[in-house]
Amino acid sequence: MDTPPHHRPPSENRVQGHISGTSIQVGTLRGDVHLTGERRRPPPRQLPTPPATFVRRSESTAMVSDALARARTHRRNGLIVLTGVAGVGKTALATRFLHDHAELSADGALFVDLRGFSEGRVTDPYEALEVLLVSLGVEPGTVPADLAARAAMWRSVTDRTRIALLLDDAFSAAQVRSLLPGGEKSTVIVTSRIHLAGLRIDGAEIITVPPLDSAQGVELLTRLSGRPPATSQEEAAIGHIVDLCAGLPVAVCTVAIGESAHRWRSWNRVERRLRDTSARLGRLADTGERIGLEVSVRGAFDLSYRNLDPAQARLYRRLSWHPGPDLTSQIASYVTGDPISACEGLLEDLAHHHLLTEYRDGRYGFHDLLQLHAREKAAEEETPRAFSEGVGRLLEMFGDLSVAADALLRPYAVAPPALEEAPFSTPAEATEWLHDERRNLAALAELALIREHPRQALRLVEGLWSLFLHHGQASLYLRAVTPAITGARELGETRALGRLLNKRALVYGHLGRVDDAMADLTDAEQIWTAAGDLERVAQTRQRRGILAFRNRRFDEALVHLQDALEVDEQTGIEHNKAITLMMLGRAHLAAGSPVQAQTHLERALPLLTGDPYNAARVRIALGSVLVARSMPGRARRETEAALEVMRARGSSSGEGKAWEVLGEVAEYEGDLTRARSAYERASALLVTGDPARKRVEQRLEGLG
Known part of the structure; x- marks a missing residue:
């Protein structure tokens, strides 16, 4: 029976906890209501499966529990190092403990193989941080390029989360330290064959795992x-x-x-x-x-190998020819020549036999020792011809895919190849494929040179350039471009060599390796000079000047930029000339010559009528020059015009730099309140790590 209206309790809305997404509050709701919104992604569950046969090690398990309890008492994350000899069962113990204590990983269970004592490269914390951040929902394109900035973002993302992180096979305390989460609710277990006493500074409790009694x-x-x-x-x-x-x-x-x-x-x-x-x-x-x-x-x-059927054993052997860390049905198809559909089932079979590990849907990996075992079997049972054909298909097909992905992402620079079965058809899909296969591409570029396929080394590196440009994959690109540069030299492909040297120089500059970048640009300039390509000569000199300027080597920047301007005058390419003039103006201002700076900047402006963004950059620089020359009125007009352009383009960096100059104008005029407001707006727009933001913060401090 319905309750009479006068007997019904008064309406009351209560909301507890964290609320996100769409909400509706109404008195009466009639009809159909459909709410849609972003579905919250489930917490990552990356821990390896514990051994099926596990002997309880009560004493060690109790020590881990006690260490975590002490950490919680002191309101800090639990950090435990399990150390001991190889094969003592550190990883099995850690995995079993974390699976048994699922309450420690309400917001995610994460796993990183640090490969400290494995065959091949030790895992770089720089790369590991990107994987961890993306696992917790950070978009790959927003991950910072700098190691310290990545570590800071990681601490921020994990500040209020309850995650369990297993860092397996660590080599040093330094390798671990950048990967430690923020907050006080997380649990980190590190396994290592050495003591890692340095982590005691970070609050670690070190537990030696003894052999079985x-x-x-x-x-x-x-x-x-x-x-x-x-x-x-x-x-x-x-x-x-x-x-x-x-x-x-x-x-x-x-x-x-x-x-x-x-x-x-x-x-x-x-x-x-x-x-x-x-x-x-x-x-x-x-x-x-x-x-x-x-x-x-x-x-x-x-x-285990003797229990495989012939097709399984053949794939197991041939997968060892692939040098990268990730195995897919596509790679299996290339090394065997079999259809992808057949390889999918065989990969599942090998994972069932515990000869491969499926760490993500459709992506597998070898344990290092298993890969060595598979290589031994391949050396015993495969013919040299089969090896040559399998590796050749692998290099050629990945080269085709790398070039095709680059063509989708940079159609203005690359002609798309004809590919019948590419696993991507849009720029977004190409980016995803490159991100998934990036370590494979780098490893294959190295293999191409070793196996005397230098042309494939050049093709394999093409797609990775977009990953650097848009996602900051600097270390990875350096790894892949080095064999490509060697391959270009072996082939006598001088123009390809020049382009690769220019690209590597940009990556070196991005990483702060200025001298290495300058050396590459010098070599590239010699190539373009010999080829009579004056446009590229000018561009290379301009890059040397920009690199010197960004590293506060202003006198050197002036020399390189003046040299670039001389060649720009010969080529008659006005846009290139305008950029060189702009950088010359900025360099003269930084070197304390505002009169010369004004001359160069005013020459640049009329050359940029079709490029409002770079014209606005010139006006911002000119604003600073005019303040230095005691012309605040014109400085304000130039900068406000630039501010409108930057705002229309959605350039936060450009807006921030314009507000910085408006703050300089106000400070020059003695209006400290207006100056502070402008600097604060600039600081809010500029990203951490931008030198302009540091300047603005120093200006704010100077105001008191």
């Missing part, structure tokens, strides 16, 4: 092998086997898996074989990574 080792060996001891003698033999394995889980597991296929053998016989084999005994007793892991893991991998 006899009871734990016996449990692991019998459970994993599925062969409990049949007699008291076998029980004693199993205990002795654990002792011969030095209590290392990796060694115990190797014995268990290796013997699981030989159920007729007694444990006494296994123990005697281990005891009688001096090489095996020496390796099991050694706590070092190379000796301890090499034998036992190879045995386990060989057993």
